[in-house]
Amino acid sequence: MTTDNVTRPNADVVDILTTDHREMTDLLAQAAQTSDPEQRRDLVETAIAEVMRHAVAEEMYVYPVMEKDLPGGKEEVEHDKQEHDEIVQVMKKLENADAADPEFMGLVQELDKQLRHHADDEESDQFPKLRAHLSGEQLVEMGDKVQKAKQLAPTRPHPSAPHSELFHKSVGPGVGMIDRLRDKLTGRQTD
Numbered sequence: 001m002t003t004d005n006v007t008r009p010n011a012d013v014v015d016i017l018t019t020d021h022r023e024m025t026d027l028l029a030q031a032a033q034t035s036d037p038e039q040r041r042d043l044v045e046t047a048i049a050e051v052m053r054h055a056v057a058e059e060m061y062v063y064p065v066m067e068k069d070l071p072g073g074k075e076e077v078e079h080d081k082q083e084h085d086e087i088v089q090v091m092k093k094l095e096n097a098d099a100a101d102p103e104f105m106g107l108v109q110e111l112d113k114q115l116r117h118h119a120d121d122e123e124s125d126q127f128p129k130l131r132a133h134l135s136g137e138q139l140v141e142m143g144d145k146v147q148k149a150k151q152l153a154p155t156r157p158h159p160s161a162p163h164s165e166l167f168h169k170s171v172g173p174g175v176g177m178i179d180r181l182r183d184k185l186t187g188r189q190t191d
């Protein structure tokens with residue numbers, strides 16, 4: 001298990017997930033700014049890993065509570081999970097694209113747009129409902145679970161630090177990274 005990311009005790013799940021959203025789009029913005037394809041790939045792979053850790057943690061610990069406790073929660077979760085799948089499809093295209101190819105930045109922009117839309121849905125709709133229907137204690141408890149789930153996958157020590165090596169050591173190189181990361185996080189096994 002990596003200890004790269006700092007666990008924040010008593011953090012509310014909504015604060016954690018909202019900070020995650022900012023970090024993902026910050027990484028993509030950094031990828032758009034660099035002219036070095038290697039650094040661009042590294043930043044995008046870090047963003048992909050962040051998105052996967054975040055999405056899996058949400059699906060494991062947050063969405064089930066939304067389904068159970070929020071009015072209309074079942075429909076909202078269905079919609080959110082579909083958007084997660086669409087995000088995964090674009091990330092898979094990025095996984096196979098050449099970072100030096102102009103097509104790569106087109107895909108990064110597409111991913112950025114999808115992430116912003118999805119984060120906006122959650123932050124303006126589902127998260128306020130969570131805060132309204134759950135106690136502070138429940139929100140912190142969920143925050144702990146989400147932070148623990150996210151630590152099962154590697155992350156970067158700093159947004160600017162090269163990350164691929166650590167990431168590939170833990171998850172494996174090349175095609176199929178997203179599937180292997182999802183399996184690693186959910187505890188499933190693939191060979």
Ligand SMILES: [Fe+2]
Nearest residue numbers: 055058080122
């Ligand atoms: Fe989500």
Ligand SMILES: [Fe+2]
Nearest residue numbers: 017058119122
């Ligand atoms: Fe989210």
